[in-house]
Amino acid sequence: MTSHATISIEPAGIRWQAMLPVVAVVVVAGFGLLSSDYVVTVLGFAFIYTIFCTGLNFFMGYTGQASFGQSAFAAIGGYGSAILCADYGWEPLLALFATMALSGVAAVIVGFPTLRLRGHYLAMATFALGLIVYEVTIEWTGLTQGYMGYSGIPPLGIAGYELVTVKQQLVALVVLALFGVAVAARLRQSRFGRALASIAGSESAALALGVDIARYKLVAFVIAALYASAAGSLFAHFIGFISPEVFGVTMVVQSFAMLYLGGIGTMWGPTIGAIIVSVLPEALRGLKEMQDIGYTAILIFILIFAPRGLAGLSALFGRVRGRVKEAA
Amino acid sequence: MPNLVEFLQSVVNGIGVGLIYGLVGIGFCVIYNASGIVNFAQGVFVMLGGMVCQALLTQFGIPLMLAVALTIPLVAISGMIMELVIVRPMMHRGATLFAIILATLAAQIMIERITLLTFGDRPRTYHEFTTGGPLKIGDIAIGYQLFWILGCGALLVLLLWLFFTRTRTGRALRACSQNREAAQLLGVPVARMMLISFALSAALGAVAGILVTPTQYTAYNVGTPFGVNGFIAAIIGGFGRAGGALAGGLLLGVLQALAIVALGAGFKNVAALSALLVVLLLFPNGLFAGFSRGAKAH
Incomplete structure (x- = not known):
């Protein structure tokens, strides 16, 4: 039983094709910079979610597991950054890394026993x-501060220099999001990434090949938590206000x-999903x-009719013409 | 320091809520046994039960028993729609387990939002089935509604037991839970069994919602706590066993009531969720697995 997750279909050497999405992201961001601050805010959300989802993709996409509680780590990041920066006057960047470390430790502690579970048990x-969080x-x-929320969080900055306007922040978010995707891309092509793919394909086969399943799952979970935590921190700095609903089931x-x-x-x-899902409601404002x-x-609708999503469709049309349709 | 009266009072309250959790937990088991999937939208049926019954009572002025008799089939139909529109097409296409779970979770949010837009966000409630009370035993107050909950709960469990052991459909459902392929080969219409299981499960949730609403309130968002607690009850009881789910629900209800006394009302869900994690990690086959032979391999 093969799937796109288990066999690499990336042809080596076609550099310009690989850069195409990067160009697309920059174009979208550039379009945002020329528009109103409102559009910039919407795109900012999109790139924050890009980071969150890229992390989640490690655990759910590459490794084939499921975490329905990733919002917990975003909450640690968000509230951690808010409290450290607003109350203790920490550097935003320092707080970002500190809360990421905290989330990572929390993910290890929580993941160690939890990831032994499978299927419904893991989901629940x-x-x-x-x-709980x-x-x-x-x-x-x-x-x-409960439902009241936490306000007065300073914008992102470094060494006293603050990104005051939302457009400056958007640029920072785009850079960070692309960095996040680049790290994910590197890891995916590595020995580590292939081990994750083998777990997604078949746990027993991976075990037989000498993959330490428990350890790799845990590492994937921790990476997802780090991304989620960073996304939570960035959200806090970008909006300047957080409340529990931000990190609820809706997230x-x-x-x-x-x-x-x-x-x-x-x-x-x-990235594609984050941008479309963030922008779509704005395009359909009447549906408030x-x-x-x-x-x-x-x-x-997607889950039923196109479980592989838009990226799956493009792969289907572009590269694997004539491939025998996989048996479901 | 909580005194004895407070302790007993919270145990009494806990039994009432716990039985409701037990009913929701049985709802989880019924669907799981028939189809092998966990319906994360189970709590929505509890919410719908309370909301629909309340709307029938106050907006149409229908007498209570008639309102109950109308609410249960209505909610059962909502469960059948969920099966037909979401779960069945996904299973046909060989969707992954997590995708189906996610779809039911999405369905829950969708139904909640529709309810919010239809009924508004105002919490609602209606009078107890028997007015008067509460019954006083010493300093412990027992609301009459608790007796309704206990009575109806016991009746339902009895009816369910008769259904699963004495009727053809019930036996077919049990056959599905043991081995779906084999059941299909023997002529059990598995697809129809799944539809029935969703209807039955939704009806159980509706009854739970109708019974519990007079003791608290109902609103568009009460589904998640009931769903989660019902699931915890099912897990404590060893997933898939109806009797275990009931016992698990009672245990959980009492535990939660005690947590309210000890930690404050805000942390009752935290206590329940922590109990879930402990059971999942230490007793993956349920707390009562030791009592029965042949516990499921995990």
Whole structure:
């Protein structure tokens, strides 16, 4: 049983094709920079979610596992950055790395026992983790200010120089998102990435080939948590305000919609999905109240009819013409 | 320091809520046994049960028993629609397990939003089935609704047991849970069994919602806690066993009630979710697995 996740179909040597998505992202961002601040904000969200989904893709796409609680690590990043920067006057960048480290440690502690679970059990256990953190952010008002939310978070900056306008921040977010995707791309082509793909293909086969399944799963989970934490921190700095709802179940479903729309397990799928899912509601402004219904309807539709998403479609048309259709 | 009265009072309250969790947990098991999937939207049926019943009662002025008799089939139909529109096409196309779980979660959010747009975000409730009360035993107050919950819960469990052991359809459902392919080869219409299981499961959720609403309130977003707690109940009971889910629900309800006394109301869900993690990690076959032979391999 083969799938796109298990065999590399990337032809080596076609450099310009590989750079095409990068150009597309830069064009989208450039378009944003020429538009109003509102458009810039929407695109900013898209690139923050790009980072979040690229991380999630490690665990769900490459490794074939599932985490329904990734929002927990975004919450650690977001609240960590908010508290460290607003209350203790830390450097935003320093806080970003500190909270990423914290999330990484949390992911190891949580993942070590949890990742032994499979199927529904894994889905529910991770879902529970997300819900626990969500409840804690609401109830632990001494730390998080509960429903009131946390405001007064400074924008991203380095050594006293702050990115004051949203357009400057958008540039920073694009650079960070592309960096995140580049890291993911490198890792995917490595020995590590191939080990993850072997787990996604068949755990017993991977085990037989000498892949330390538990360790690789845990590392993939931690990487996903690091990306999620960074996305949470960036969100806090970008908007300057966070509340528990930001990191609720909606975040989980939204990120899944992006992942499946763009194409789970592909390198650029998360980016494509994040941009489309972020921009689409703005294009359909009339649906303001119906937005969540729209999201979920699109998600269900994709899950049923195009489980590989848009990136999967392009691969189907572009490269593998004549390939025998895989048996389902 | 909680005194004895407070302790007993919270145990009494916990039993009532726990039985509701148990019913939701059985709903999870019914679908899981028939189809091998976990319907994450289970809590939505509880919400719909309460909301629809409330709307029928207040907006149309229908008497209670008639409203209940109408609500249950209506919610059961919503479950069947979910099976026909979402789950069945996905299973036909060989979708992965996680994709189906995700689709049911998305369905839950969609139904919640539709309910929000239709009924508004105001919490609703309606009177207890028998007015008056509560019954006082010493300092412990027991609301009459608790007796309705206990009575209806016991009746439902009995009916379910009769259904699964004495009727043809019930036996076919059990055959599906043991081996779907074999059941199909023996002429059991597996697709129809899945439809029935969704209808039955939704109806169970609706009953739970109708019973529990007078003791608290219902709103478009109460589904998730009931769904999650029902799932925890099913896990505690060893997933797939209806009796275990019921016992797990009672245990969880009491645990939560005690957590409210000890930690405060805000942390009751944290306590329940932590209990889930502990059970998942230490007793993956359920707390009662030791009592029965042939526990499932995990």
